[in-house]
């Protein structure tokens with residue numbers, strides 16, 4: 001656990017960047033700092049690896065004050081990923097990833113094997129290993145940045161707007177991959193973003209900060225959406241928070257109607273489209289039992305006849321739900 005106790009950062013020009021911040025960041029989970037520009041997210045993050053020193057208060061990792069030891073050994077246990085990846089332009093991809101293991105004096109073969117394994121883990125083709133950063137796309141560079149931060153197997157990863165500089169589709173992929181990776185590696189991740197959707201998607205817990213570096217709310221995303229602590233949080237999470245909250249409600253309990261005759265299925269029972277007025281219309285999105293109500297709503301909205309199809313793990317149609325059925329579930 002990383003604990004902030006009454007932590008303040010005032011820059012020499014008098015700017016109060018972080019004001020009496022107290023919170024507990026649980027181990028092996030993703031905690032997101034979110035808030036408008038200038039609210040002190042980056043300052044809070046960088047105080048954890050002491051690239052910015054706090055003015056007062058205490059920050060501890062598993063009970064030990066981070067100021068007790070020297071910053072260099074502190075940083076050895078903390079990976080750091082930044083916007084634009086911050087890769088060394090004159091080093092190849094594999095050498096970028098191997099930076100910290102080399103500094104730690106690992107033998108060459110182990111270093112290279114670890115670097116190659118990590119590239120694969122973050123979804124990069126090993127063929128890219130000998131390229132230079134400028135020869136990669138923005139999304140690929142970010143993946144290398146994540147691999148580099150993981151190279152020395154740190155317990156903690158600090159990520160400062162790591163996906164902000166890439167287009168929305170790549171950003172979505174990187175978010176999905178971070179969640180997949182986290183299921184395997186279970187690091188303590190502290191992630192900074194100004195994007196509330198990203199915070200809600202990635203965070204096990206979300207800290208909403210206000211300008212002046214004050215903590216407005218610290219809660220799991222579902223709680224933030226259902227019970228914003230004040231008007232600031234309410235306006236920050238947005239007017240469509242009710243819709244977003246559907247992400248956290250499962251489609252498990254929906255009462256499905258039997259598969260209708262108009263649904264076209266293949267030999268394996270997988271739906272392929274809708275028979276309607278003599279033509280076959282596209283299917284639209286489908287959802288699974290374990291998906292969220294948001295996925296079920298999406299299936300209803302994208303179906304050409306307003307019927308969302310629920311499928312099992314093998315993709316076989318189980319039944320359907322329409323707007324009325326969904327509305328009933330939303331009210332309950």
Ligand SMILES: Nc1ncnc2c1ncn2[C@@H]1O[C@H](COP(=O)(O)OP(=O)(O)OP(=O)(O)O)[C@@H](O)[C@H]1O
Nearest residue numbers: 011013015017036037038039040041042043044194
């Ligand atoms: N070195 C510095 N000297 C003086 N003020 C600073 C310094 N660095 C940051 N600040 C100020 O501290 C406040 C918090 O900055 P910080 O970078 O932590 O915010 P942020 O929430 O990460 O912002 P953004 O989303 O725009 O990156 C801002 O008012 C900023 O201008």
